[in-house]
Amino acid sequence: KEITQLPDFKGYLSDLGGPSANMYQMKGKDESICKKCKRPSCIHPKVCPNLNSDHRPLLDIYHAVDALPGIKKSFIGSGVRYDLLLHRSKDEAINRSTAEYTRELIVKHVSGRLKVAPEHTSERVLSVMRKPPFEQFETFKRIFDRINKEENLRQQLIPYFISSHPGCKEEDMAELAVITKRLDFHLEQVQDFTPTPMTVATEAWYTGYHPYTLEPIFSAKTQREKLAQRQFFFWYKPEERKNIINELRRIGRGDLIDKLYGKKR
Numbered sequence: 001k002e003i004t005q006l007p008d009f010k011g012y013l014s015d016l017g018g019p020s021a022n023m024y025q026m027k028g029k030d031e032s033i034c035k036k037c038k039r040p041s042c043i044h045p046k047v048c049p050n051l052n053s054d055h056r057p058l059l060d061i062y063h064a065v066d067a068l069p070g071i072k073k074s075f076i077g078s079g080v081r082y083d084l085l086l087h088r089s090k091d092e093a094i095n096r097s098t099a100e101y102t103r104e105l106i107v108k109h110v111s112g113r114l115k116v117a118p119e120h121t122s123e124r125v126l127s128v129m130r131k132p133p134f135e136q137f138e139t140f141k142r143i144f145d146r147i148n149k150e151e152n153l154r155q156q157l158i159p160y161f162i163s164s165h166p167g168c169k170e171e172d173m174a175e176l177a178v179i180t181k182r183l184d185f186h187l188e189q190v191q192d193f194t195p196t197p198m199t200v201a202t203e204a205w206y207t208g209y210h211p212y213t214l215e216p217i218f219s220a221k222t223q224r225e226k227l228a229q230r231q232f233f234f235w236y237k238p239e240e241r242k243n244i245i246n247e248l249r250r251i252g253r254g255d256l257i258d259k260l261y262g263k264k265r
Contacts, residue, residue, distance in 0.1 A: 004070035011070060015077030016062065016109070022080050022101065024058040026051060040200070040212070044130040047087045054094045055101035062104065075111040079160070082116055082140040083132040106147045110155050115189065116140065117160040120168065121176045128167040128204065128217070134179070141183065160189040163229040164220040166204040168193075170251050173232035177244075178259045181235065190233045192226055193219075235260050 003009055018024075028034035028042075028050050042048045065074050085102050089095055106114070118137040120126050126133060137159065144157050161180075163173055180187060195202040203211045205219045220226050228247055234240045241261065248257050 001068065004068060009070070011072030013065070013071065013074040014111075016065060016074040017076050017078045019078055020081050021076050021078040022055060022058060022084060022105075024061065026053060026084075028052070041130050043081070043083060044132070045127075047084065049090075053084055053087055053089055054091075054097055056097045059097065059101055059104065062109065066108070073111075074109060076105060076109045077111070077115070079115050079117045080105065083136050085143075086136055086139060102143065103147055106144060106155070107151050107153070113156045113158045114144065115158050115160060119160065119162050120165065120172070121179045122168065122172040125165055125168045125172055128201070128210065129165060130200075138183070158189055159185060159187070160191075161187060161233065162191050162193055163233065164193040164226045166193070166201050166210075166217050166219045168220065168229065169218060170228055170232075170247065171253055173229045174248060174251070174253050174256050177232040177235040178256055181260060186236050187233045190230075192230050 003013070004011075026042075028048075029052050030050055033050050037048075037050075039048065042051045047053060062074065065071060085098055087098070089098075116137065117131075118134055119129055119131050121134045123133055141157055144155075147153075148155050159180075161176065193201070193205070195205050200211060204217045205221075208216060208219070210217045220229055231240050231244055231247070235244055244260070245257055248254055248260075
């Protein structure tokens, strides 16, 4: 209400949400279990059965905001945890709320482009990241495309990926390039891994060991190693083609050259 009173407000909210846009009010159903739990994540390797994954409180907020005088449209600009949208609860009412949220998000709250963060395609790297398998992103993309077709919308799904994450090797990036090409993505939202204090990934990057398993873990650290990984994001740029082909030959993955560039190159 206060925002609608601002003199330069035109009626459009750019982001109604937080860093994980669809986790509002989600917590343990029985918090006494949470207090004893030693799992580092409530949603990896799979969604905890004690997590309340009900999207109805968030839908209530969306409906209340959109009903305000002065609000023409509210958008979700933050990343959406699509693994929660694909999660099947034992409670059918929660499943219905998830399906309703997914449709409402795509139909009413996308400003043309919806950001999601699969972050990688390699199952091994995703496990280090504590992210769901890439197949879940592909499943969500099919749902996104289907709803857009049903509603006669022309919206884009914008995936975010990261290179040089601990556990990631050049071969993983080469396969990421092939998979994202198959899905018809020319990547824009990309980042090279940057160590950030107080994270598991930075601990692994700094020590060379995964802090939970104590197994050795590779991290690209030199400028050459990092640029060699990053270039695979941009396989579609003519100026990158020669270097990528040479690099694929060097690492013994010449089989991926045709998949990226075809037999006539």
